[in-house]
Amino acid sequence: MISLNIRGGNRFQKHIANVTITWCCKKMMPRLRKLDLHLHIRDIKDADGYCLNDSTDEVDFSGMSPRRFMIEVQRNLSLTDFISTIIHEMEHVRQYVMLELRDMNSHVKWKTKKYRHDFTYEDQPWEKMAYAKQEKYLLECLSEAVFILDPDKNGFQK
Numbered sequence: 001m002i003s004l005n006i007r008g009g010n011r012f013q014k015h016i017a018n019v020t021i022t023w024c025c026k027k028m029m030p031r032l033r034k035l036d037l038h039l040h041i042r043d044i045k046d047a048d049g050y051c052l053n054d055s056t057d058e059v060d061f062s063g064m065s066p067r068r069f070m071i072e073v074q075r076n077l078s079l080t081d082f083i084s085t086i087i088h089e090m091e092h093v094r095q096y097v098m099l100e101l102r103d104m105n106s107h108v109k110w111k112t113k114k115y116r117h118d119f120t121y122e123d124q125p126w127e128k129m130a131y132a133k134q135e136k137y138l139l140e141c142l143s144e145a146v147f148i149l150d151p152d153k154n155g156f157q158k
Contacts, residue, residue: 021090028133038068043076048081049073053096095126108124
């Protein structure tokens with residue numbers, strides 16, 4: 001079961017986030033059956049978004065693979081940047097689930113290689129891949145996902 005909890009933002013942002021995350025799950029992880037996502041739309045000072053592997057208890061895992069995540073997204077982004085950021089963070093979720101990315105005590109493990117936590121952001125291979133995927137998937141998401149822009153159906157104000 002895929003569980004999604006969205007806090008913050010307005011009704012329109014929550015709707016866009018819900019549709020985008022649902023699309024990402026089907027596109028990036030089509031066979032995934034267990035996932036617990038918490039999305040917080042809020043003001044963030046130094047980034048457009050974050051993804052945190054929030055798996056701590058045995059029930060938060062499927063085998064060795066984590067299944068509980070916290071995503072934060074900046075609330076003042078343009079529509080395309082908002083969707084693009086969610087896609088980027090969902091790529092990190094996929095990386096964690098597929099065990100490509102692992103947070104260790106003293107380092108980060110990307111596939112088979114270890115990186116220090118202070119490794120330059122722009123040089124992190126998992127970030128390079130997430131940026132490439134957000135570019136690749138943005139237009140696909142906008143053309144395939146069904147966003148309801150009728151205020152009577154999703155409750156946002158014109």
